[in-house]
Amino acid sequence: MVIYESLRLYTPGPIVPREAVKDLELGGMKVPKGVNVWIMLVTLHQDPNFWGPNVDKFNPERFSNGISGACKHPQGYMPFGVGPHTCLGQHFAIAELKILLTILLSNFRFTLSPKYRHSPIMSLLTEPEYGVHLFVRKI
Numbered sequence: 001m002v003i004y005e006s007l008r009l010y011t012p013g014p015i016v017p018r019e020a021v022k023d024l025e026l027g028g029m030k031v032p033k034g035v036n037v038w039i040m041l042v043t044l045h046q047d048p049n050f051w052g053p054n055v056d057k058f059n060p061e062r063f064s065n066g067i068s069g070a071c072k073h074p075q076g077y078m079p080f081g082v083g084p085h086t087c088l089g090q091h092f093a094i095a096e097l098k099i100l101l102t103i104l105l106s107n108f109r110f111t112l113s114p115k116y117r118h119s120p121i122m123s124l125l126t127e128p129e130y131g132v133h134l135f136v137r138k139i
């Protein structure tokens, strides 16, 4: 749930691009061949119509009944993209994150340093603008 919520609020790859290979109509809008359509995952992942009013809050519990329990739209959550080009490494990535978090949290305690400034920015990837200043204590 913590991993799902982190991928929602701080989506690592915030944009999924697609190119129209022929003239088409998308949601009533004409899209000519060759036009690039950007699916803004961050916008989907922070739409209060899909997620409810507390969309800005980091709340892993929202996934307690799975993705369909957390998000009202079936395509409202796609941190690993969608369709035939969906992320090939998604299951590996989730397994890796679970193992890493387990190792880190069973060996260290983390607290935020007063230097920490919360400022996620969106470039090619979502990044912490001023880094992540933490105090790390061995347990």
Ligand code: HEM
Binding pocket: 007, 011, 012, 013, 016, 017, 079, 080, 081, 082, 083, 084, 085, 086, 087, 088, 089, 090, 092, 093
């Ligand atoms: C938290 C970690 C990761 C996130 C959030 C992520 C996210 C994404 C996204 C959004 C796409 C584009 C999907 C689309 O266009 O619909 C993608 C593609 C891809 N990812 Fe990942 N990814 C992650 C980790 C990994 C890992 C660990 C691997 C390999 C071991 C991997 C391999 C790939 C490959 C090969 C593609 C291209 C698939 C294609 O174009 O057919 N990813 N990923």
